[in-house]
Amino acid sequence: MKKKALHMQTLLAHFATFAPKHYEMDGDKNGLMVGTLNKHVKRVMTALDVLEETIDEAIDEQVDLIIAHHPLLFRPLKQIDTSTAIGRIVSKALQHDITIYAAHTNLDVAQGGVNDLLAKQLNLTNTRVLVPTHTEAMQKLVVFVPMSHIEEVREALGQAGAGHIGEYSHCAFQTEGTGTFRPSVGANPYIGSAGKQEFVEEIRLETIVTKKQCKAVLTALKRAHPYEEPAYDVYSLEEPAEQLGLGRIGSVHEATNLNAYAQFVKEALQLQAVRVVGNGDTPIRKVAVLGGDGNKYVGAAKRAGADVLITGDVYYHVAQDALMDGFCLIDAGHHIEHVMKEGVASRLQAFVVQEGYDAEVFASTRSTDPFLFV
Structure with missing residues (x-):
């Protein structure tokens, strides 16, 4: 059977069945960043961030559409200066007819989105929403x-x-x-x-x-x-x-302590290191996880009965407050949200195959984590 051409709006309409735009948090930026939604696509790439190396990868892979988690244009641009990194990204995308689309907090909230993918990676059971x-x-x-x-x-x-x-x-x-x-x-x-x-x-x-x-x-x-x-x-x-909401809370398979669980998190999320707040002997039975910046939700995690919150970008004074309050944190870094690349790609590729479209959805292979451990 001859495969059908896939229109971008058809693919994004399916994406909206599990991560609709109305799930976004106030003030967030989602949707079209650069390019047009009015075209057919054959090559679609998922990415956590859109950096210049992401665009270069898309050019090499002859990509028509990038679906990214972090918005490229979060703050309004007063000018597009092609001597700057953001200017070069926009310029290259337009020159090579690459559309850039962002799904940020709507993908955090969605069932099967970033936080569910993290909970699954951590083998959490009986999960529920942390912050409705x-x-x-x-x-x-x-x-x-x-x-x-x-x-x-x-x-x-x-x-x-x-x-x-x-x-x-x-x-x-x-x-x-x-x-x-x-x-x-x-x-x-x-x-x-x-x-x-x-x-x-x-x-x-x-x-x-x-x-x-x-x-x-x-x-x-x-x-x-x-x-x-x-x-x-x-x-x-x-x-x-x-x-629906931000973050997830669930149970570990068997009780452990903070030191052992931090090691497990490092291995499960393929990290070089994690930052840990709390007494290493603290029993861990219930775990909260929230991709990205979870500083505002430490209290919510404690009130929900979590023994530890796994998140990224934990501030110094937030960590001090948690320590004094006897609550444990694992700062695994903002980059843990990269789980969305494979998660979204596999879900959209299943739709493409099921419907018989002439297209391919795949995950970016380049890391956009800005941190090195030395």
Whole structure:
């Protein structure tokens, strides 16, 4: 089968099914940074930061689109001076028709985003949101599908964002039954003929979806469903409401102490070193993790019952306050957010393959960590 051309807006619309822009925190900068969204793409690269070496890698790899976590243009530019690093980045991107797109705090908040990826890397269990920021109204979708297409429809709904519960995706329930209908003279039925009552063995497929995602999920449903007029129902749910936010808190597999756990963090996140605050013999059972700057959330981690907070860019006086308060910190560095490169790339590549697009999504291989340990 010939592969389809992939439009950038199609890819980003799928990205928005799990990291929509409205998840962003106040004052954040997300979305288009440089270039255009109105083009087809064949090569897409995920990156933590967009530095000049990132652009050079994209040029070497003939990339059409960079999806970065940290915004290139966080503060307004008064001028584009090509003798500066930022000016050269913008200039090279435009010269080589490379679009730069940022997903910052919306990717921090998203299920399966930066903080979930970090929690998974650290083998945390029974995770929940550390700092709630959003509550999503939930809906139940019920659709009736002929047995011949149940796998295709179920996968399409999952890919569009339906059936996400905590650490699980593609959640659904199905029961068998008999569907009946009588096509009119003007109908073009997939099964049956005009004017004749039909009885078809069907599956009742049930799943959940956030209210904001429902439109995209229904579009995917209608595209995958073989019937001219699929039968489906959408019910509003009072509970549960999906809680989203910054950071995650969860349990370790077995109790340990701060010294041993810091060593584990260093190995799990492939770090040369970590900075540790606290008594090395402190028991560690519950762990909070928050990618990037977690200084404002030390108190939230302690109140949530964490024994230690893993984050980056811990300030000197914040560390002193935590030490005096008897709370443990592991400053693993801001660069730990690089887990998003492989995480986002693999998720988008799965969509590309599933939908049969002529494109490839891959992670940048160049480190943008500015620190060396000597």
